[in-house]
Amino acid sequence: MNEEEIMNTENRYLANVFSKKPIVLTSGKGAILWDINGKEYVDCASSYGVAALGHCHPRVVEAVKKQAEKLITCHSCYYNDTRAEFIKKLVNITPKGLDKAFLSNSGAESVECAIKLARKATGKSEIIGVMGAYHGKTMGALSLTWDKKYREPFMPLIPDMKHIPPDNVSKLREAITDKTAAVIMEPIRGEGGIRVPPDGYLQDVKEICTKRGILLIFDEVQTSFGRTGKLFACQNWDVTPDVMCLSKPFAGGLPIGITIAREDLMSSFKVGEHSTTYSGSPIVMAAGCAAIDVLVEEKLADKAALNGKYFKAQLEDLMVKHKTIKEIRGLGLMIGMELRCDVYNVIQKILGKGVLVIDAGRTVVRMLPPIVINKPQIDRVITVLNEALGEDENERASNTFSN
Ligand SMILES: Cc1ncc(COP(=O)(O)O)c(C=O)c1O
Numbered sequence: 001m002n003e004e005e006i007m008n009t010e011n012r013y014l015a016n017v018f019s020k021k022p023i024v025l026t027s028g029k030g031a032i033l034w035d036i037n038g039k040e041y042v043d044c045a046s047s048y049g050v051a052a053l054g055h056c057h058p059r060v061v062e063a064v065k066k067q068a069e070k071l072i073t074c075h076s077c078y079y080n081d082t083r084a085e086f087i088k089k090l091v092n093i094t095p096k097g098l099d100k101a102f103l104s105n106s107g108a109e110s111v112e113c114a115i116k117l118a119r120k121a122t123g124k125s126e127i128i129g130v131m132g133a134y135h136g137k138t139m140g141a142l143s144l145t146w147d148k149k150y151r152e153p154f155m156p157l158i159p160d161m162k163h164i165p166p167d168n169v170s171k172l173r174e175a176i177t178d179k180t181a182a183v184i185m186e187p188i189r190g191e192g193g194i195r196v197p198p199d200g201y202l203q204d205v206k207e208i209c210t211k212r213g214i215l216l217i218f219d220e221v222q223t224s225f226g227r228t229g230k231l232f233a234c235q236n237w238d239v240t241p242d243v244m245c246l247s248k249p250f251a252g253g254l255p256i257g258i259t260i261a262r263e264d265l266m267s268s269f270k271v272g273e274h275s276t277t278y279s280g281s282p283i284v285m286a287a288g289c290a291a292i293d294v295l296v297e298e299k300l301a302d303k304a305a306l307n308g309k310y311f312k313a314q315l316e317d318l319m320v321k322h323k324t325i326k327e328i329r330g331l332g333l334m335i336g337m338e339l340r341c342d343v344y345n346v347i348q349k350i351l352g353k354g355v356l357v358i359d360a361g362r363t364v365v366r367m368l369p370p371i372v373i374n375k376p377q378i379d380r381v382i383t384v385l386n387e388a389l390g391e392d393e394n395e396r397a398s399n400t401f402s403n
Pocket residue numbers: 048106107108109111134135136137186190191219220221222247
């Protein structure tokens with residue numbers, strides 16, 4: 001199929017629920033992607049944070065090939081060598097005390113499991129979420145996701161879910177009732193605009209949860225795997241939750257969801273109360289083993305901290321040149337550039353110039369590049385951003401002039 005046929009086929013036969021960009025990507029290596037015409041892109045999107053290791057990391061490719069020849073699927077009602085190896089590697093790196101997991105296939109599923117677990121372990125029904133949060137689009141996760149545009153068409157959602165303003169401990173104290181099972185939050189809100197909490201906030205939340213006997217769930221689907229300069233973002237503030245939701249990069253690009261909790265909590269699930277057919281499929285587990293090995297051996301968290309510092313410094317220089325930039329936020333390689341205008345036009349221009357970024361709301365350009373991105377590639381991104389912002393500013397100035 002040629003480029004046009006590919007686009008027409010997807011548009012005709014797949015649900016039109018994605019805001020499509022007019023490119024056909026066909027291959028990738030590290031932080032670089034190529035489209036069907038051979039045009040090169042620096043990837044600052046990583047498929048929404050999945051490709052933290054870069055595209056087609058050789059260790060992941062090798063592990064998948066090997067496992068594919070051995071055993072691809074194996075239901076969790078049977079034991080499997082690769083699954084056991086993966087879970088051992090995982091609990092070796094998770095914060096102390098979080099060592100019993102349920103494996104699924106996506107971020108939303110990891111949240112679904114956390115919701116059920118919180119209700120089962122506490123015998124209470126209410127979960128408190130945060131305004132601006134994103135937890136996915138299945139019915140349970142959606143009930144805790146904030147944006148009206150995602151929620152309203154599907155009302156009624158599941159009961160006893162409520163939202164409090166972010167970074168506000170008094171509102172949290174007020175919201176807790178006798179029915180509260182847990183509070184869930186992203187340590188750094190991703191889709192909500194790359195919002196880093198003020199120092200001390202997460203420690204206060206933990207203290208309140210402990211005092212009031214409710215569970216703390218961290219959704220680290222976007223913030224973990226070294227991206228923020230620590231293996232898990234909560235480690236930036238030394239706060240360990242009771243339950244943690246993981247997903248995106250943990251299987252080197254293959255679909256995975258992980259809900260990991262204290263053993264006493266996870267043990268409240270009895271046989272049959274939660275499951276999924278693909279839980280811990282050997283092929284995904286093999287990719288996951290390779291991914292965790294690379295994460296640890298190549299010290300990707302340190303790399304993210306270093307690359308992130310360089311990237312942010314370059315962006316701050318850009319801010320001096322472009323009044324359109326309102327703020328640069330983030331930790332490590334989870335970076336948001338808030339503009340004083342809608343980002344849509346700017347993102348289109350950036351794409352045309354060979355860089356992939358994503359939005360985080362109407363005014364924030366979100367950058368989640370592969371952690372293996374190098375300095376020359378970051379410099380290329382900065383050049384493109386500079387040009388795109390300049391062109392957008394000129395266009396808006398001339399529109400204002402002609403109006
Ligand atoms: C923090 C967070 N939680 C949950 C999800 C949902 O993950 P998925 O799209 O894999 O269902 C996402 C996806 O972007 C996310 O960023």
